[in-house]
Amino acid sequence: MLDLQGYGPRLIEGAGVTISLALLSLILAIVLGLLTASAKMSRSWLLHKLATLYTTVIRGVPDLVLMMLLFFGGQMALNVATDALYDRFGVDWYINLNAFAAGVITIGFIFGAYMGETFRGAFLAVDGGQIEAGKAYGMSDWLVFRRIRFPLMMRHALPGLSNNWMVLLKTTALVSVIGLSDMVRVAAEASRATHEPFTFLLPVAAIYLLIASVSEWLFARLQKRYNVGFGGH
Amino acid sequence: MKKLLTISILGAAMVAGTAQARDYDHVRFGVDVPYEPMEYRTPDGELTGFDIDLGNALCEEIGITCEWIVQEWDGIIPGLMSRNYDAIMSSMTINDERRQTVLFSDPYFTPPSAWFAPADSELEDATEESLDGKTIGVQRGTLQDNFATDMFGSVASVSRYSTADDMVLDMEAGRLDILFLDYPVGKSTLLDSESRDYKVVGEMLTEPKEYFGDGFGIAFRQRDEALAERFNEALATLQDDGTYDEIYERYFSDDE
Amino acid sequence: MELTTWFTDLLDGNLIFTPQTLGYYWDGLVTTSQLVFLSLLAGLVLAVPLAIGRSSRHRWISLPIYAYTYVFRGTPLLIQLYIIYYGVVFVDGIQESIFWPLLREAFFPALIAFTLNTAAYTTEIFRGAIKATARGEIEAARAYGMSNALMMRRIVLPSAFRRALPAYGNEVIFMLHASAIASVVTLMDLTGAARFVYARFYAPFEAFLFVAAIYLCLTFAILYFFRFLEKRLLAHLRPA
Numbered sequence: 001m002l003d004l005q006g007y008g009p010r011l012i013e014g015a016g017v018t019i020s021l022a023l024l025s026l027i028l029a030i031v032l033g034l035l036t037a038s039a040k041m042s043r044s045w046l047l048h049k050l051a052t053l054y055t056t057v058i059r060g061v062p063d064l065v066l067m068m069l070l071f072f073g074g075q076m077a078l079n080v081a082t083d084a085l086y087d088r089f090g091v092d093w094y095i096n097l098n099a100f101a102a103g104v105i106t107i108g109f110i111f112g113a114y115m116g117e118t119f120r121g122a123f124l125a126v127d128g129g130q131i132e133a134g135k136a137y138g139m140s141d142w143l144v145f146r147r148i149r150f151p152l153m154m155r156h157a158l159p160g161l162s163n164n165w166m167v168l169l170k171t172t173a174l175v176s177v178i179g180l181s182d183m184v185r186v187a188a189e190a191s192r193a194t195h196e197p198f199t200f201l202l203p204v205a206a207i208y209l210l211i212a213s214v215s216e217w218l219f220a221r222l223q224k225r226y227n228v229g230f231g232g233h
Numbered sequence: 234m235k236k237l238l239t240i241s242i243l244g245a246a247m248v249a250g251t252a253q254a255r256d257y258d259h260v261r262f263g264v265d266v267p268y269e270p271m272e273y274r275t276p277d278g279e280l281t282g283f284d285i286d287l288g289n290a291l292c293e294e295i296g297i298t299c300e301w302i303v304q305e306w307d308g309i310i311p312g313l314m315s316r317n318y319d320a321i322m323s324s325m326t327i328n329d330e331r332r333q334t335v336l337f338s339d340p341y342f343t344p345p346s347a348w349f350a351p352a353d354s355e356l357e358d359a360t361e362e363s364l365d366g367k368t369i370g371v372q373r374g375t376l377q378d379n380f381a382t383d384m385f386g387s388v389a390s391v392s393r394y395s396t397a398d399d400m401v402l403d404m405e406a407g408r409l410d411i412l413f414l415d416y417p418v419g420k421s422t423l424l425d426s427e428s429r430d431y432k433v434v435g436e437m438l439t440e441p442k443e444y445f446g447d448g449f450g451i452a453f454r455q456r457d458e459a460l461a462e463r464f465n466e467a468l469a470t471l472q473d474d475g476t477y478d479e480i481y482e483r484y485f486s487d488d489e
Numbered sequence: 490m491e492l493t494t495w496f497t498d499l500l501d502g503n504l505i506f507t508p509q510t511l512g513y514y515w516d517g518l519v520t521t522s523q524l525v526f527l528s529l530l531a532g533l534v535l536a537v538p539l540a541i542g543r544s545s546r547h548r549w550i551s552l553p554i555y556a557y558t559y560v561f562r563g564t565p566l567l568i569q570l571y572i573i574y575y576g577v578v579f580v581d582g583i584q585e586s587i588f589w590p591l592l593r594e595a596f597f598p599a600l601i602a603f604t605l606n607t608a609a610y611t612t613e614i615f616r617g618a619i620k621a622t623a624r625g626e627i628e629a630a631r632a633y634g635m636s637n638a639l640m641m642r643r644i645v646l647p648s649a650f651r652r653a654l655p656a657y658g659n660e661v662i663f664m665l666h667a668s669a670i671a672s673v674v675t676l677m678d679l680t681g682a683a684r685f686v687y688a689r690f691y692a693p694f695e696a697f698l699f700v701a702a703i704y705l706c707l708t709f710a711i712l713y714f715f716r717f718l719e720k721r722l723l724a725h726l727r728p729a
Binding site for chain 2 (some may be wrong): 584
């Protein structure tokens with residue numbers, strides 16, 4: 001059997017960090033993505049420009065650089081703000097951004113831009129006639145969104161969504177560089193201490209493959225569900 | 234709308250502090266590991282080392298509780314500023330550059346910096362001629378990084394590492410010609426290691442002060458003067474009653 | 490002349506962007522460009538035969554290639570880099586071999602990791618493009634009595650390359666961004682320079698915003714280069 005030299009429990013903990021980090025950032029990315037897609041399709045000039053700026057800049061800069069900027073710089077910006085609060089008003093109120101929260105926010109923020117593009121394409125692909133039909137039935141805007149627009153959109157968005165998720169999952173490895181103890185960091189630390197890189201890095205690579213395979217299977221099932229009613233192959 | 238959302242998510246990660254200059258009954262220390270023997274982890278994850286033991290003893294003397302928060306070196310001062318912890322006790326050298334940002338306690342330890350190379354290396358001293366074309370390993374953002382970069386950056390290549398462990402591994406792999414680090418750390422991780430023989434190259438350095446500063450101190454936020462004062466008093470007490478020497482012996486006894 | 494005085498004036502009194510740190514950024518730009526360009530080139534050379542093999546009907550050819558692309562596309566590049574960087578040291582006899590002077594530097598282990606990674610993605614891009622070749626083109630080539638090899642060279646590959654162009658452009662940008670992790674194995678690439686400046690001056694905004702702007706410019710340059718290529722090479726596919 002694999003001898004993890006006492007690092008086993010920390011590796012499992014690290015895997016937990018990786019998975020929860022990935023899932024939480026996915027949720028944040030989807031929410032930001034939906035907002036961005038709506039902003040891009042809105043009639044407001046300002047919203048449109050803001051959303052375009054966001055997706056262009058985020059997609060033009062490496063994840064690691066954004067992560068360091070938001071993690072190190074974000075903290076410093078918060079300090080300036082809360083220090084001013086203290087000096088002016090004597091309020092010792094502060095924001096304590098831990099590495100995990102910073103990781104979720106950063107990855108969610110980055111992938112929100114990619115999700116925005118995915119959702120926009122998917123919304124545009126929805127047949128307008130169906131929405132008009134919904135309105136003709138006297139459905140409210142919200143009901144049209146929930147019952148017609150969203151499910152139809154998801155059918156087009158799923159391939160892109162699945163792709164983004166796979167990339168996001170691998171991006172979580174970068175948080176190890178800014179100091180969060182995910183499974184990559186634990187494995188790297190253990191490799192250095194024991195001088196046995198393969199013992200720790202290969203199992204971690206295998207866990208990533210496992211998560212990727214399980215997600216692929218799940219997305220295939222979801223796709224089947226949202227394809228219902230579109231005849232098929 | 235997007236902004237609103239970001240703010241409310243930030244809110245989930247917020248901890249509001251109590252009002253006014255604080256009377257600490259619990260102090261959180263930021264520490265960068267591994268930096269043997271000053272601070273490092275046992276395989277099951279427990280923190281140990283000279284700084285850890287001395288820090289705990291200081292807290293006990295003051296009558297407060299303390300906890301240790303691991304933070305990588307290049308984010309350690311920003312982490313203090315953003316109140317991720319209340320003090321840094323992590324082999325941090327007191328120097329003027331850092332004094333502009335943080336408040337230091339009295340020095341509690343004054344080690345020199347030293348050059349280390351494999352025992353069979355032809356390097357006998359560290360000068361511009363001897364280091365020409367060599368690869369120097371340092372930890373990113375340390376005073377050794379600043380010194381090596383400014384003095385030898387133009388003739389040698391300086392490899393910067395996030396942790397001391399990375400650096401030692403690459404030394405053992407033969408990727409580096411020479412390392413520059415705090416002497417006790419080099420002694421513990423290189424001279425005392427069994428995998429390969431190492432030697433100290435040239436003089437140990439404590440000058441110029443502009444780079445090498447005034448020894449290790451505990452760093453606080455500028456406004457926590459009262460807290461720093463309590464630590465200074467406790468440090469003096471421990472140095473008088475022999476506790477300091479006892480901890481020192483635990484990690485730096487030469488007669489092994 | 491005026492420009493240089495303006496420039497030195499600008500740098501005067503600026504504690505962070507000194508000639509020294511700007512030199513680091515410049516060296517970083519050179520390292521990043523070399524790393525990305527060389528790994529893309531080597532990856533491309535590897536990917537063409539791999540993509541042909543991956544499209545083969547013989548499972549003993551296509552399956553191993555699929556396993557390779559699956560593993561390299563399913564795991565983070567950072568792990569691949571760690572395994573190669575720390576792993577090569579433990580290959581028996583490597584430190585005495587003629588390759589050691591190369592592998593000793595961080596550059597070559599990083600180059601190997603990046604090349605294997607981009608080759609895996611590029612293989613799948615090409616495979617998709619080869620698979621999408623119009624049946625009629627193949628039948629026409631067969632009717633002319635072309636051999637498989639000739640058909641591959643004259644008919645399938647040229648049209649597959651064109652179809653692959655947009656996806657490959659994305660891969661190039663992806664590699665540029667992925668190369669930022671080279672700094673974790675001590676390489677002073679663009680991100681490495683930024684981390685140095687940050688650690689020395691505790692100035693995250695200056696250090697990282699500056700480098701982000703450089704990456705943004707590089708990304709746009711690549712983007713426009715591929716748009717230009719597409720215009721030239723895919724002109725016949727545009728709606729009239």
